[in-house]
Amino acid sequence: MKNIADRLNSVLERIRTLESRYQRPADSVQLIAVSKTRPADQIEQALLAGQSAFAENYLQEALVKIEQLQQKPVEWHFIGPVQSNKTTTISQHFHWCHSVDRLKIAQRLDASRPADADPLNICVQVNISQEQSKSGITVDETRSLCEKISELPRLKLRGLMCMPKPSASLEEQRQPFRQLFQLQQSIVDSGMAMDTMSIGTTQDLEAAIAEGATMVRIGTAIFGERVAKTAAPH
Numbered sequence: 001m002k003n004i005a006d007r008l009n010s011v012l013e014r015i016r017t018l019e020s021r022y023q024r025p026a027d028s029v030q031l032i033a034v035s036k037t038r039p040a041d042q043i044e045q046a047l048l049a050g051q052s053a054f055a056e057n058y059l060q061e062a063l064v065k066i067e068q069l070q071q072k073p074v075e076w077h078f079i080g081p082v083q084s085n086k087t088t089t090i091s092q093h094f095h096w097c098h099s100v101d102r103l104k105i106a107q108r109l110d111a112s113r114p115a116d117a118d119p120l121n122i123c124v125q126v127n128i129s130q131e132q133s134k135s136g137i138t139v140d141e142t143r144s145l146c147e148k149i150s151e152l153p154r155l156k157l158r159g160l161m162c163m164p165k166p167s168a169s170l171e172e173q174r175q176p177f178r179q180l181f182q183l184q185q186s187i188v189d190s191g192m193a194m195d196t197m198s199i200g201t202t203q204d205l206e207a208a209i210a211e212g213a214t215m216v217r218i219g220t221a222i223f224g225e226r227v228a229k230t231a232a233p234h
């Protein structure tokens with residue numbers, strides 16, 4: 001098996017190749033390394049190889065690693081479901097939260113963001129494939145939530161995020177990302193500033209870059225297959 005630095009470099013190479021294949025500006029797609037279920041020493045290997053942005057889904061697990069790596073220059077992204085009793089901890093320890101889908105959560109993150117920290121960067125998670133049980137706000141409610149978030153002083157609205165249901169073909173994978181892009185464009189056209197599209201995992205990286213991703217969230221391609229989901233509570 002290849003090591004983490006090698007895997008990381010092949011992912012970066014692939015991103016650069018896809019940027020040019022789809023006429024995206026060079027370096028317009030940022031790699032976020034999804035380190036859920038991986039121990040701190042694997043994050044350190046990626047850090048040594050030059051990666052600085054890492055994403056976590058499970059708060060308890062993330063806090064342990066944030067503590068272990070507090071001397072290191074890590075930019076932490078929260079990408080898991082946000083429970084309202086966890087908002088204080090998230091706004092104290094993370095630089096980004098990609099999974100905001102309710103106003104109440106946004107208000108709580110805003111209220112608890114430490115005064116000496118920069119505003120917390122926010123992506124609104126959209127349930128773009130309209131799945132019954134999935135997290136994310138509906139397409140129809142997205143604009144209104146974005147407007148309300150942009151008025152909260154301790155948050156900085158950056159863009160939209162989605163996690164569509166898996167599909168096998170590139171064309172099928174591109175569809176929900178294209179819908180999200182169009183939704184974001186329509187909101188930007190009405191005067192709201194957003195610069196981020198957080199889309200794409202190991203499975204649908206190419207589709208995401210083709211449709212305008214500015215952040216891709218990649219775990220498996222960097223760290224290998226996850227053995228099992230962590231047993232830690234969210």
Ligand SMILES: *Cc1c(COP(=O)(O)O)cnc(C)c1O
Binds near residue numbers: 080163201202
């Ligand atoms: C786990 C996860 C990823 C990364 O998925 P991989 O298939 O390991 O690349 C990206 N985004 C979210 C929200 C995730 O939960």
